[in-house]
Amino acid sequence: MHRLAFLWCLAFWLVLAVPAVAAPGIPAAYAPLVVQPTGAPARHEFDLSAALERARRESKRLYVYLGAHNCPFCRRYEAFLEQNAAELVPHFAAQYIVVDLRSSLSVTAELLFIRIGERSLPYTDFQRAIGDERARMLVYPSVWLFDHEAKPLMQMPAGTGTFQTVPEQLEILRLEQ
Amino acid sequence: MRSMNLIGRVLGVGCLALLACAPLAHAAPGGLPAPAAHADSSPEWENLRAKLFPSRAVDSTPGTVQIIAPLRAAYGASVPVKVVSKLPQSAQLYVKRLYLLVDKNPSPVAAVLELTPEVGQADFETRLRVDEYSHVRVVAELSNGQLHMDSRYVKTSGGCSAPPNRDALHLVGKTVLKVREPVAMNQPTPAEVTVLHPNDTGFELNQVTVMYIPPHYVRSIKVSYADRKVFDAELDFSISENPTLRFNFVPHGQGELKAEVEDTKDGRWVGTLALP
Numbered sequence: 369m370h371r372l373a374f375l376w377c378l379a380f381w382l383v384l385a386v387p388a389v390a391a392p393g394i395p396a397a398y399a400p401l402v403v404q405p406t407g408a409p410a411r412h413e414f415d416l417s418a419a420l421e422r423a424r425r426e427s428k429r430l431y432v433y434l435g436a437h438n439c440p441f442c443r444r445y446e447a448f449l450e451q452n453a454a455e456l457v458p459h460f461a462a463q464y465i466v467v468d469l470r471s472s473l474s475v476t477a478e479l480l481f482i483r484i485g486e487r488s489l490p491y492t493d494f495q496r497a498i499g500d501e502r503a504r505m506l507v508y509p510s511v512w513l514f515d516h517e518a519k520p521l522m523q524m525p526a527g528t529g530t531f532q533t534v535p536e537q538l539e540i541l542r543l544e545q
Numbered sequence: 546m547r548s549m550n551l552i553g554r555v556l557g558v559g560c561l562a563l564l565a566c567a568p569l570a571h572a573a574p575g576g577l578p579a580p581a582a583h584a585d586s587s588p589e590w591e592n593l594r595a596k597l598f599p600s601r602a603v604d605s606t607p608g609t610v611q612i613i614a615p616l617r618a619a620y621g622a623s624v625p626v627k628v629v630s631k632l633p634q635s636a637q638l639y640v641k642r643l644y645l646l647v648d649k650n651p652s653p654v655a656a657v658l659e660l661t662p663e664v665g666q667a668d669f670e671t672r673l674r675v676d677e678y679s680h681v682r683v684v685a686e687l688s689n690g691q692l693h694m695d696s697r698y699v700k701t702s703g704g705c706s707a708p709p710n711r712d713a714l715h716l717v718g719k720t721v722l723k724v725r726e727p728v729a730m731n732q733p734t735p736a737e738v739t740v741l742h743p744n745d746t747g748f749e750l751n752q753v754t755v756m757y758i759p760p761h762y763v764r765s766i767k768v769s770y771a772d773r774k775v776f777d778a779e780l781d782f783s784i785s786e787n788p789t790l791r792f793n794f795v796p797h798g799q800g801e802l803k804a805e806v807e808d809t810k811d812g813r814w815v816g817t818l819a820l821p
Binding site (some may be wrong): 500501502504505523524525526529530531535536539544545 | 580615616617618619620623678700701702
């Protein structure tokens, strides 16, 4: 009896003691549309065409998240989303399709390409083409908000540090500027 | 059976402790500042007000001056800010001074602009460094002595310590003036002055030497047209690198738009633009 209790307790301890390593990426509760890059290693191209097509069909906006598997700030934002999923998911789901672009810190601005339909542009050119001030520097993680025609809905900040509380995340979803 | 070994007892107690604690575990709140409304005061503003405008009333009723800034900017080192005056600039009553303030910056007085009626319309645009979540304010001092204030709360950080762009140090001081064509005589005419300058804050780290880059920034820009003063700007490192001011001036005839620039290392430069 005591032996069984001990083993159960040991297992429980080990589960708690070993830090949980969350899989990189937007938590499943947000039903993200995961986009993997193609064309590596010469280029890492993320194609938004399918996401935009779906956004058109569902009359929704896109919440495009660019994360890197080896980026601590990405893990922090993803953990925030995970911890607050119950509160945030309904707000995301009502208006947005979450798109999760899976990258790496080694993918710099020159290597990162965004494709929409027939047009594929490197990061800086893409940002300039959409009038995004973040053209100057690629920062992980990054978020873009688009309508279903790939028109940016507002200028987003570099990184996610200024919307890692529930009220601030909701400000972003409401497009408060 | 009765005698659980020491490890077992410790683990057992540990498990119980963890079980007891688990429901109380919460995520860290993220350490972000408490939310603030755009029109709120702050201890820094109260301190600034006492120093800049002792025993003078500062009216924050909307209608005289407005500041436009994003709630979140792309980068803290370059927050676009626009000041809009609702008061026509006439010889009888005009905006005489504009104070641009960033409450929580290490040096909160970003700019003091001394204006004349020659600006025609006292609107200005520039870019500011905002070091942490802070109110950005404009105080307009009218020629009759009244003070009017407007503010916006800006959520960003790291503006004063962001790595500077040091690609074109050989061009430091180059002063460029632009005027929107066509130029209409006797009307407020939009113009822009840009000084290529790193505007070092003193809080930026040289990534190679791991030493802080000493402060070196543009401290004044004096703009005139046909030898008539348009405005004088006293500036600080809270203005972003390559300081740019968009402004208006009223051309009364052919002349030269001139900007005289001085920095904190006594560098002096002049930019000119002849208008037909």
